[in-house]
Amino acid sequence: MDGIHDMGGMDGFGKVEVEQNEPPFHEKWEGRVMAMARAMGYAGAWQIDHARYAQERIRPDIYLDASYYQKWALAMETNVVERGLAGADELKAGHALHPGKPLPRKFMPEMAANLTRGSFYRQQQAPARFKVGDRVRTKNMHPATHTRLPRYARDKAGVIERNNGCQMFPDSVASNLGDNPQWLYTVVFDGRDLWGPDSDPTLKVSIEAFEPYLVPE
Amino acid sequence: MAHDHDDHSELTDTQLRVRALETVLTEKGYIDPAALDAIVEAYETRIGPRNGAAVVAKAWSDPAFKQALLADASKAVATLGHVSRVGDHLVAVENTPKTHNMIVCTLCSCYPWEVLGLPPIWYKSAPYRSRAVKDPRGVLADFGVTLPQDTEIRVWDSTAETRFLVLPMRPAGTEGWSEERLAELVTRDSMIGTGLPKRP
Numbered sequence: 402m403d404g405i406h407d408m409g410g411m412d413g414f415g416k417v418e419v420e421q422n423e424p425p426f427h428e429k430w431e432g433r434v435m436a437m438a439r440a441m442g443y444a445g446a447w448q449i450d451h452a453r454y455a456q457e458r459i460r461p462d463i464y465l466d467a468s469y470y471q472k473w474a475l476a477m478e479t480n481v482v483e484r485g486l487a488g489a490d491e492l493k494a495g496h497a498l499h500p501g502k503p504l505p506r507k508f509m510p511e512m513a514a515n516l517t518r519g520s521f522y523r524q525q526q527a528p529a530r531f532k533v534g535d536r537v538r539t540k541n542m543h544p545a546t547h548t549r550l551p552r553y554a555r556d557k558a559g560v561i562e563r564n565n566g567c568q569m570f571p572d573s574v575a576s577n578l579g580d581n582p583q584w585l586y587t588v589v590f591d592g593r594d595l596w597g598p599d600s601d602p603t604l605k606v607s608i609e610a611f612e613p614y615l616v617p618e
Numbered sequence: 619m620a621h622d623h624d625d626h627s628e629l630t631d632t633q634l635r636v637r638a639l640e641t642v643l644t645e646k647g648y649i650d651p652a653a654l655d656a657i658v659e660a661y662e663t664r665i666g667p668r669n670g671a672a673v674v675a676k677a678w679s680d681p682a683f684k685q686a687l688l689a690d691a692s693k694a695v696a697t698l699g700h701v702s703r704v705g706d707h708l709v710a711v712e713n714t715p716k717t718h719n720m721i722v723c724t725l726c727s728c729y730p731w732e733v734l735g736l737p738p739i740w741y742k743s744a745p746y747r748s749r750a751v752k753d754p755r756g757v758l759a760d761f762g763v764t765l766p767q768d769t770e771i772r773v774w775d776s777t778a779e780t781r782f783l784v785l786p787m788r789p790a791g792t793e794g795w796s797e798e799r800l801a802e803l804v805t806r807d808s809m810i811g812t813g814l815p816k817r818p
Contacts, residue, residue, distance in 0.1 A: 409724030409775065411748040417740050417760040417812075425662050425736050430636040435736070436657035437640060440649045449779075453726050469727070469742050474636055487642050495638035501646030508649065513656030516665070518705030518732055521779040549777045551724050553751060565707070565780055585778050596752055603770045606751050609778035 402545050403552060405461035406453075410553040410596070431470040438473055443512075445505035447480045454547040454575040455479040523582035525567040529612070531586060535561045536618040539588070539610065547575030550614045554606075557594055558618050562607060563587035570611055584612040665702045666735035670783060671804035673698065673733060675797040677710075678788040688712055691783060695733065704732040712785045713811075717770045720757075720811030721782045722750035728776035730783050734806060741810065751775055761812045784811040791818045 592604025
């Protein structure tokens with residue numbers, strides 16, 4: 402979706418402000434939110450692109466105003482309710498009012514000793530259409546649902562630099578259409594092809610692009 | 619979250635909502651609060667940029683490891699036995715006198731947690747996400763970093779599950795240093811590409 406989250410290339414947000422000696426969390430509740438998201442993800446409550454899509458649907462004025470972990474909390478509330486894991490009435494009451502739904506797994510305390518990032522590789526459904534060095538063009542597409550092709554890199558010519566294997570396809574996952582595995586490539590663009598002739602001539606930008614985002618150039 | 623409150627009660631409102639969420643999810647049997655404690659503790663104490671610094675220092679000291687890291691970072695880093703195993707999708711990108719690499723996630727906040735810990739606020743902020751792909755030299759200036767005008771700037775937008783770690787250039791004057799000593803020079807920002815390693 403063409404949402405506020407898709408920030409690449411926007412002007413007007415000002416300088417990058419760095420906080421010296423920043424702690425992992427500024428408030429205790431931030432740690433609870435991060436850990437809940439991690440535990441619910443492990444439990445199989447939703448996949449990471451459901452979490453992203455729920456954040457993307459936060460109204461733009463609220464998105465810009467909310468802190469990072471506030472957005473996570475809002476997205477988690479959305480997913481909990483949409484996926485039937487709890488009712489809005491329960492979140493409002495602050496207590497469970499109905500029995501839960503069975504989930505595939507549960508994150509147990511001792512598992513924190515060995516946190517492992519899951520694999521996103523999936524069995525290929527077809528041979529890769531592109532090879533390293535191929536010139537490609539990203540599609541001009543504006544789905545109303547979740548996609549990982551940023552606006553600034555749509556309808557742009559680039560070069561395949563790397564094949565990152567066949568992986569679950571976020572656009573399908575977030576729309577509850579299954580993993581729909583697709584080849585993932587690193588596609589590199591010249592800065593001037595993205596930003597015009599006045600762009601920094603030394604700039605190259607790459608995105609990670611799934612095969613359905615690309616056509617031969 | 620709630621916009622009809624002032625700043626002080628907004629925080630309280632957030633705390634209440636988060637508490638409600640945790641209570642409901644716990645009572646439903648989905649999560650264990652003790653597991654949340656353990657996850658928070660892991661990120662507060664064990665999973666941070668020191669892990670990445672150890673990877674960089676090893677690559678600076680051990681040419682075979684550096685080659686393995688650049689060929690397959692997931693595999694190479696897995697051999698180091700960190701607390702938070704790195705999974706399948708880590709890529710290390712090497713800074714050279716010709717090319718400077720910088721990592722961003724314009725769409726959300728993708729970041730190599732396993733080697734760098736949780737991302738700093740600036741990395742997740744609108745100024746960084748909006749400008750890194752368009753004006754990286756301007757962003758570097760915000761960090762006090764100026765690169766030669768002919769250095770190619772390569773920005774990697776983390777739009778999928780690939781995670782990137784910048785391998786900065788080893789500072790001059792560190793010949794014969796141990797990995798432990800070298801690791802002290804490796805800053806978090808130098809592994810994101812918004813900074814350079816400390817000078818000896």
